[in-house]
Amino acid sequence: MTLGFVVIGSFMLLMMIGVPVTIAIGAGTVAGLYWAGLMDFALVFPQQIIEGASKPALLAIPFFILAGNLMNAVGMTDKIFNFALALIGSVRAGLAYVNVIASLIFAGVSGAATADIAGLGQIEVRAMRERGYSHEFAAALTVATSLVGPIVPPSISLIVYAWLANESVARLFLAGIVPGLLVAASFIAYIRVMCEFQDMPREEPKNLTQIRHAILDGIPALIAPCIILGAIIFGFATATEAGVIACVYTLIVGVFYRAVSFSMLWTALKESALLSALIMMIIGASQTMGWLFAFEQVPQAFATGFLDAIDSRAMFLVFVVVLLIVIGCFMEATPAKIILLPLLLPVADAFGVDRVQFGMIITLALLIGIATPPMGVGLYLMSAVSGVKFERLSIAILPLLIPPFVALILISVFPAITLWLPDLVMGPAAP
Amino acid sequence: ETWRLSSMVSPDSIEGQAYEILAEKTAEYSNGDLTIRIFPNSQIGEMDAVVEQLSAGVIQLAPSAMTFLARWEDNIRYASAPFLFDDYDHWAEFIRGDMVQGWLGKVTDASGISVLGDAPAFPRGSFRTLLSVDPITSAEDIAELRIRQFNSQLVIDVWENQGAEVVVLSWGEVYDAINRNIVNAVTSPLELIESTRFYEVAPNIVRTDEYPQAIAFMMNQEAFDDLSPENQDALLRAHADASAFAWETVFSGADETVERIKALEGVTYSDSFDTSAILATTSEFYAAREAAGELPEGLMDAVEAARESAK
């Protein structure tokens, strides 16, 4: 447990005095190795950085980023958002709603919130900024809404949980649908309430001709997301390949619009490769920190330190939520689950918490950790993607954590939110 | 003294339970002098990283398939050559034979990794099965499959030789990949069918006996040499106990496992699938490789010798 404080403490200190985040994560881990007397094991540094950067699930990231850059460059992004705005009309904060819905629709594309932030994120932030939203709000909303992805099926996150908890994957997938909608709805409600207190951009009312134009104009652009979704849902392509298809399609449309030049393509390639390197290196450095925590059993120490004192179901759930948000700040969701579930599941069983519901609680709690300052990896990524200063993003995200947090509380208190749909479709779980 | 053991599986699997027994018995036999800390579910890395940590002395034990040592001795991948061995005994004789033990010796020289105890004594699973979306009734059906395999060129070649299209995926991606029709079949030891839930998406199961599987307790040899003779003995006895538990649980439990799987709704299970056509084409495949000088020298003779001594 002390080791955990040493690592996180040195990391935060270094970051606050201006050491670049990638370096600060690595140096915090070095401090931890030194503290634990493991300096002979420096081998794990290059090894785990490479291991962190070589996850098949993350291979989609460079292609999503490239697709985003290309779509911006050929003007496809504007057309998609014009289309969405034509449908939504002159509602205040229309584009903010579109941002929420986009994450919900694209939840099927990747189970990884980091991929959503990297790919869809830069398109959303740019579109919102051009429509007069504050840069910080646009970036923060995009990070927050990306949390929907791994809850809504398909989701690698839920598959991992299903194995660890010996639950049906199909049941967990069904169980994720209502909570996913609930999180999305909570964002929509939040934006609606915000409109009462704050001046949010409103689109000019459009006449029918303009709407028709926006829709007709948007159709070729809209085919791109349809191809991506279709390719994935119908098994034509993996998430990575769907990103590839989106790039190729955008290039073809770009040629059609006469918007593709060699220098534009080359710039897009350079910027995309660089940005994906930055993202992957932050993930790689965190992997090394995660390795040290796993090796020295830090999360277990935190959990067991408190578990003894817990004597009620409500207290247990509060503890789990807090623990996982904290752990989610500095560890990837998958290793965090692998390490903690063997410890938490028996206790959850003892307090009569349904394992499917429990899966939803810990998945969402770990996700919120990604977006929680000062250590959420999603915030570093968005700061790199959008150029919004990390500290300003950290402040802007705080109110936006309320909706998913409220959803998390509702999911914890009312088992039916999670269990109603799977019970309806598959029948109640066998005892 | 504390040894660290990296395990790929969860603590409640048969394998995981056997590791717990190893840890308990080691502590008992060494009077608490040697303890084993288990890191389940690949917590501290995937096997390729783990063997490096093992060689560097970061950890001391990593039980798994010995084919993960292939980077130090190419030939060792033939320890799980598909459709080359008649049954478990035949395969066990091959593993205990001079050829494989010689390969392992080379690995130890190059990496400092050795194998604790007798590997075939600790089975990983009773037999291998094939799960598919569409029912499989004959060898021709195999040619229609898009099958998931792990990253092993030998295994890929053998299945492609059957006409199947092979897609390499990590274990964690398989369920989703079947669900999205990226692959429509996967091979698995019987014991993992229930925990992976692959039957939910690929409900047609046949027994194939593709190759027998055992757990080699890969170990940092220097760490073992540094143990006192008493602790070395404690570790070996504990390994024997854990092996006995695994043997008993795997082989006597197989029938029950099959019954439970048969009882699952929508699942079909067959242990009478005729593999003779597969065996015939694979045997041609190995013969062609032998003729082309692509097999380790003397491999087919060693396989034959093991077959004789197993009888």
Place this chain on the structure above:
Amino acid sequence: MKSTFSVLGTSLDAIAAAFKAAIALLLLIMLAINAFNIASRSIIGEAYDGVFHWTMLMFIWATCLGVFVYMRENRDVVVDLIAARMPLPIRKVLGVFADMIGVLFMYMVLSPAIELIGLQTGHMETIALPIYVNSLPLFLSALCLVAHFALHALQVLTGDIEPFPKSDPLEHLDKGAAK
């Protein structure tokens, strides 16, 4: 002294430019071979498993080479909330300290290089290359970064570079990532 710095700086910039071109090219190749594979699978029903493995390898290379480029271009995420508000002498101390921490981290990455390469001389399963080719670009980048941090520290000390300058985040967006 100044001219030595500028020669070194120009060399590092040239290496960074070369790396940047290399990672763009890698991404282009990744895109091309995957597009080809998808087309081949849907048109003639033939897919190549090697494509996935090569894509993965190039992705790792691009990540590892890219780390030097983004550090050289000062594109890493930096919290200068406190540092940028300090008087120049303190900013200098913090700037040099950050560089030293950078060197320390790169030392930790580089020190086990020989040992790790020694463990990875076997070839990969599906690509006929030694396993260590995965990590060579990381070591290459780390070497360049040691030079970069050392030079940066010296330039901060001599006043060539002003550490933690005031910057406009919106300006960064327009010339940077999202464009």
